[in-house]
Amino acid sequence: MSTPFDRLGPDLVTTDPDLVASYARDESALGVGSGLVGGAGPVAVVSPRSTADVAATLAIAHEHRVPVVVRGAGSGLSGAATAPDGSVVLSTRRLARVLEIDRGERLAVVQPGVVTGDLRTAVAEVGLFYPPDPGSVAFSTIGGNVATNAGGMCCVKYGVTGDFVLGLEVVLADGTITRTGRRTAKGVAGYDLTALLVGSEGTLGVITEITLRLLPAPGPARTLVATFPGLAAAGAAVAAVATAGLPLSMLEVMDRTTLDAVDRLTRMGLGEGGTPAAMLLAQCDDPAAALVLERMAVLCEAAGAVDVVSADDAAEGEALLEARRQALPALEQLGDWILDDVCVPRGRVVELLEGVERIAAAESLTIGVFGHAGDGNMHPTIVHDAADPASVAAAARAFDAITALALDLGGTITGEHGVGRLKRDWLARELDPGAMALSRALKDAVDPRGILNPGCVLPA
Amino acid sequence: MSTPFDRLGPDLVTTDPDLVASYARDESALGVGSGLVGGAGPVAVVSPRSTADVAATLAIAHEHRVPVVVRGAGSGLSGAATAPDGSVVLSTRRLARVLEIDRGERLAVVQPGVVTGDLRTAVAEVGLFYPPDPGSVAFSTIGGNVATNAGGMCCVKYGVTGDFVLGLEVVLADGTITRTGRRTAKGVAGYDLTALLVGSEGTLGVITEITLRLLPAPGPARTLVATFPGLAAAGAAVAAVATAGLPLSMLEVMDRTTLDAVDRLTRMGLGEGGTPAAMLLAQCDDPAAALVLERMAVLCEAAGAVDVVSADDAAEGEALLEARRQALPALEQLGDWILDDVCVPRGRVVELLEGVERIAAAESLTIGVFGHAGDGNMHPTIVHDAADPASVAAAARAFDAITALALDLGGTITGEHGVGRLKRDWLARELDPGAMALSRALKDAVDPRGILNPGCVLPA
Structure with a gap:
């Protein structure tokens, strides 16, 4: 053709x-x-x-x-x-070069097709640090990360992808090549076109080059894992840690369903003496990390933790984190899956977890929840049978119920994966009519013929 | 009427x-x-x-x-x-209430007319920290800070105002009230309207409420001051500190002209034995601050510092910082002034300072330079006689020459003060035609009748 x-x-x-x-x-x-x-x-x-x-x-x-x-x-x-x-x-597969790494200015200039993990490795080799670490870091590209404003486990301390984007080269809808942003640490010349393009999911322009802010390499991280007999106890620990202002570089949670799945996959023995209702995994890469995690252990115990384990070295820390890394692979073993991505205020994570338990029970589905407790960004993972229309319908109802619950809790429909086409119809439930009209006006102004990823984020 | x-x-x-x-x-x-x-x-x-x-x-x-x-x-x-x-x-003078401070979620909701210093005090009273600290912090409002994306001395570690804005309530050009952003730590639902409005200087909407991200209160800061016999030595120290990745929470510089003016105003004795060519002032509020500043002292001495002084306590640190706080008041004593606000790559600050010396000599003007060495954001302050047309013309030429120099050095025309009307004609020299056209298209889409601050940022 x-x-x-x-x-x-x-x-x-x-x-x-x-x-x-x-x-x-x-x-x-x-x-x-x-x-x-x-x-x-x-x-x-x-x-x-x-x-x-x-x-x-x-x-x-x-x-x-x-x-x-x-x-x-x-x-x-x-x-x-x-x-x-x-x-x-x-x-973008052929636009995959790291064009520049500048140690003094602490920035990198890259093409969009570079795999994010490769970028992290390249800058680490010269003593620098690119924090964003989405779960897909080993295979997703920096261009995709910028287009979705991807997050990861680092966000509780370091922020999201957009926080590291200084400037862009972009091709606009009509083929015009332009540059936004800057190479300097600060700059406020004109509208923040860079921030508008970050997270716009290919609907406003095609990103062809990215200038990224880098950090000095952090110190070695210490790791702590705590298990809880109930969700409320885990929630109390998260709230206590937040209120105490402990400078954690990671604070993850897994629920019982996820822990059971991980144990089945890995035989790590997480369920000895009965699987706990929730596990928190924390890291601190601060110079005072040992003290910070000691304080966290005390707060976890006061909240009712069954067990608190600190890693003495990086290898032991990595071993403790392995359970978290296996969360999605383990849930994938149980059947077909839909991974949700809602974010609620930190203090309402427990209400979300409890709500998901109710939704799973009502639909007779297995829904494991894991995610970034430190910033309220949760990934309820709905297991179902894609070959069974009744199961698919139940999964779709559960997905909608979870998304609605997140909004009811003062949260957002997407913390880090983006709206895409999957949640396009949900956007108007989160944004008010003024913000929807403003978004549409921007899209139409930038892409008057509607050729850039039509139907993504906004209706075509 | x-x-x-x-x-x-x-x-x-x-x-x-x-x-x-x-x-x-x-x-x-x-x-x-x-x-x-x-x-x-x-x-x-x-x-x-x-x-x-x-x-x-x-x-x-x-x-x-x-x-x-x-x-x-x-x-x-x-x-x-x-x-x-x-x-x-x-x-916005009557829209000046702090509506909410939430310790657990670490956020504040404020009206735009709140004075930024008052906001910082209010959140500090509950153990929280709002970092941005523009020089005008004692009298400027948070609404103005958001509208210009203001910075300050904190930026080298904490970033600028926009890095702390989670969401906004905004009135659009036709009177529609809308909300952008979120109260959650993360969120990527739709275009980043919040970031587009931050720094838009009243040209895209009127901000009526701001949801701000807060941090836990930092530890006490330690302070170090170093003086240098030449600009190149000071620049070498800044470069060494940047390359070593020292986690400073402040890194300021003052040139000889500024130091002379401060000494004349304060009689601090900065010029004993001859005024140094440059002074660096650094703080670190990290748990390892003492060690960090010891390392900095070594790097300053290796770069050729004449004198390095560390404060033993907060009061002594404040005394050392007083010289920096008096920079603008001291230069104001010398005559009428224009305060510029360019930002260059960190590694090119010395070239900017040397260039400003040349421009001052060529125009027979006094131009003091002070600013944020850690992120390359400099404030050359042009002293002149507003009653003398020849002096005014020389000041205008110097202003243009400094702004052009910043662009030549790979910098930006404004690091934190904004484009306003003062640098409107400069914007098209920094942005390429594509970015200018994109900016104009956005403005026209959001404000089709052109009533929002016409002639600011873009031509009317």
Whole structure:
């Protein structure tokens, strides 16, 4: 089939149906009964080698009004890289170079296709630190992380991806190449176009270069793990830690369902003497880490912890963290899964966990919850049978109930995965009409022909 | 004179010419030969008591196409609150309540007219910390700080105002009241409208409520002061500190001109044995502060410091900092002044200082430089005689030369004061045509009638 993109040449463009099909969807659960996928899909994949190639691709798309979906690793969980019928997929796989690391200015300039874990390794080799560590860090790309404003376990201390983006090179809808932001530590010249583009999920422009702020390498982290007989006790410990202002660099939680799944997968013995209702995992990379974690142990015990274990060295700390790292892999063993991503005020995490237990019971589903207790960002993971329409329907009801609960608790529908197509219809339940109209006005101003990832974030 | 705002009632509106005139300008040097002020000025001042009052004001302004200039303390230095002819000034002075401080969630909700120093005090009373500390902290308002994305001495460790803004209540150009952002620690639902509004200097909406992220109170800060015989030595020390990754919470610099002025004002004896070419002032509020400053002392001595003094306690630290706090007051004693606000890459601060020396010599002007060495944000302060046209012309040439130099060094025209009207024509020299067009498209989409602070940031 011929497409207007053929003039970019066969090195950049493929229309091979099998290859194009393999670029059609991300890791979101959109296929699960949503009706949002299953059509003809994209018509071509373009894999540019340069910013000029991206500009040429967008100029053609603009001229012919072809939807453009940018794709990094395709590991997104919200359907932002699930491509509509008739679209072109723009892959960043060949834009994958670390262009510069400057130790004195503590910044890196990278192309969007660099795998985030590789970037972290590259800057660590010169004594610097790029904190954001989404669960997908080993395979997701920095471009995708910027497009979704990804988070991770570091956020309780270090913030999210957007907090490290100083500037961007971007190709606008009509193919115009522009730069936003700066290389300096501070700067307020004009509107914060960089912040507007971060988290815009490919709907406002195509990011072709990213200037990232880096930090000095932190000290070695110390680790503490505490288990609790009930959710309320774990919640009390989290509240006490927050109110005491302990400078933790990580504060994660797993519920009993998740712990059971991890124990089944790993045989770590988490369930000896009965699986605890919740486990907290904390790290501190502060010079006073030992003292900080001693204070945390006292607070956990006062809140009713069954068991508190501190790691004496990094290797033991890593071993303790392994349970957390296995949370999603372990839940994946139980069946098909939808990973949710709500965020509630820190003080209401327990109410969310209790609510999810009720929702799981009402729908007779297994829903494990793990997540970032320190900032209230939870990942309820709904296990179901995608081949059974009744199970799929129950999972969809549970997903909606959890998202609604998060809003009722004063939270947000997405803490770090993005709106994508999965939660597009939820956005208008979180934002008021003024903010929705403002968002739409911005989108229409920046992309008047509506070619940039239409149907993602906002309705097409 | 009657205006369409009269229907808001005399409690909210004044058209008394003397009072209106007193609200016509901010603290910028726009009057200095710029031709930008001196016209008829604004026609009325509205002082709303509520968000509903703000909405009513904007609805009238929208209907009648009257320009609206929001004003906090009027202490801005870039002319963002210098009101054009025929405009209405919207004062936030009655919107000055701290609505909520939540210790567990570590956030505050405030109205825009709260003085930033008062906010810092209020949160400190419950053991929390709002870091941003612009030089105007004792009198500027949080609304103005948000509108300009203000900085201060804390930024080298803690970041700028925008890094602490979680959400906003905003009145849009047509009077629509909306909310952006969130109360949770994380959240990526839709475009980052909050970040777009932060730093937009009243050109995209009127901020009526701000939700601020707070931190636990830091430990006591330790202070170090080092003096250097030449700018290159001071620059080498800054570079060594940056490369070593020392976690400083402050790193300020003053040049010889500034030190001379401070010494003349305070008789502190800074010039004994000849005024040094530069002084660095550093703080660390880390648990390992003593060790950090010991390492800094070694690095300063290796770079050629004449003298390195560490404070043993907080009182002595405050005494050492007094010289820095007196920098602007001291330079103000020398004559009329224009305070510039450029930011360059950390490693190029010395080149900027040397360049300013050359520019001062060429124009036979006194130009003192002080600023935030840790993030490259410098405040060259041009002393001149506003009554002497030749001196004013020389000051204007020096201002332009300094701003151009900052851009040549890879920097920005404004690090923390904003573009306002003072640097509006400079914005197109920093941004490329694509970013300028994108900025204009956003402005036109959000404020189609162009009533929100027209002529600020972008041309009217």
